[in-house]
Amino acid sequence: MTQQGARWTADQVLALAPDAASREAGGKLGAAGPWSGTGTDGGTVWGLCKGSGSKPYQTVVDVADASRPAYKCGCPSRKFPCKHALGLLLLWAGGDVAEARGRTPDWAGEWLADRRRRAAERDAADPGGSSPAPGDPEAARRRAERRAERVTAGATELEQRLTDLLRGGLAAAEQAGYGLWEETAARMVDAQAPGLASRVRELGAIPASGPDWPVRLLEECALLHLLDQGWLRREQLPAGLAATVRSRVGLPASADGPPVRDHWLVLAQYDVADSRLTTRRIWLYGAESRRTALLLSYGAAGRAPDLALPVGLTLDAELSAYPGAGQLRASLGERFAPPAPSAIRPPGVTTAEAAARYGEALRDDPWLDSVPVTLDRVVPAPDGDSWQLADADQDTALPLTPSARSRPGLWRLVALSGGAPVTVFGECGHQGFTPLTAWPPGAGEAVPLH
Structure with a gap:
């Protein structure tokens, strides 16, 4: 998938869908x-898809850069990519789209040429990919102070509402x-x-x-109270923890x-x-730095x-890290080459070490739901009405979260294992x-489970 002509898998195509209905x-x-x-x-895939009208929909996808594909379709859908673009990519991923170099239809070639011309103009206007120059620093400081005052007022009000609830x-x-x-x-x-x-x-x-919902409610109220107090006393916190508090409150960084x-x-x-926003979470592992990092990308409702x-x-x-103690x-x-196939696997840990790693991370970020962990040599196994990942070499296991037990990815994992130990990457937390x-x-390609 890193070079033009390399076909994607069906999982990679469906990951582009803006919602479940579009995937289906x-x-x-x-x-x-x-x-x-x-x-x-x-670098391009095209086709004509029969619709409800007399003329088929002209669909074309630019796949030259696997991390930033682009789509064009004659259908009236406002979703990107639409179902026709997804269907065409699935057809291509399955090997059912023939090579046609030099025979690109005019309607597809014109769109592609216009798209690449505009990209070249943007690069010429901003050759370094620089961001806009910052505005008046003093004005920015005053805006930040006014926002901090509003957040402080909100946190103070929230403390009173939590107190009223407990009373x-x-x-x-x-x-x-x-x-x-x-x-x-809303407040x-x-x-x-x-x-x-x-x-x-x-x-x-x-x-x-x-x-036990009262127990869970009390736990979450305590964490919210802790975050409130962290904000109200942020000047007394270490710099890293103060940055984490600002991030958790929702201030941009x-x-x-x-x-x-x-x-x-x-x-x-x-x-x-949710009803307003789609958040894409992408986990990365550095082969040389041995660091794990999280990329977040956002799309308005209905758009991937x-x-x-x-x-x-x-x-x-x-990659450049955001501030905050323990933040990933x-x-x-800058990207120096398109994504390329790799035989790299991240080093794994035992289930006991994974649980300990989450506990250690909570010291830097008490509001952390989970940490990224790669488990080595684990076997998916039923545990009563639920499932767990059992360590093949130790008498320890991690239960799967309720959401994981209800996903088709669980059965894909069970089939992949077949009772033998596998390597699994995921998120380990309190649930x-x-x-x-x-x-x-042994050897083999990564299999997405989500």
């Missing part, structure tokens, strides 16, 4: 039946319903503290959510760490969506995020382990 619809169009006039010249008893939270929490979250949005608003909304979903060039293995990619890095490939690029988020800088990618015993 695109899957139905990944067969030859509705298609005609398909072809590829290595009235947790049972009152069940009677009050979700409206009280949504009102509080945090007004205070320009989106991180606090998000955690408040999560609190609102806990009452009456199942057995720049990736100001020194650029680190490495061959970054794409460990996993998955999307988390721009950045897409296929699992199992390696990217020669620079980074920004993708258990979520497998995201696995490697079969």
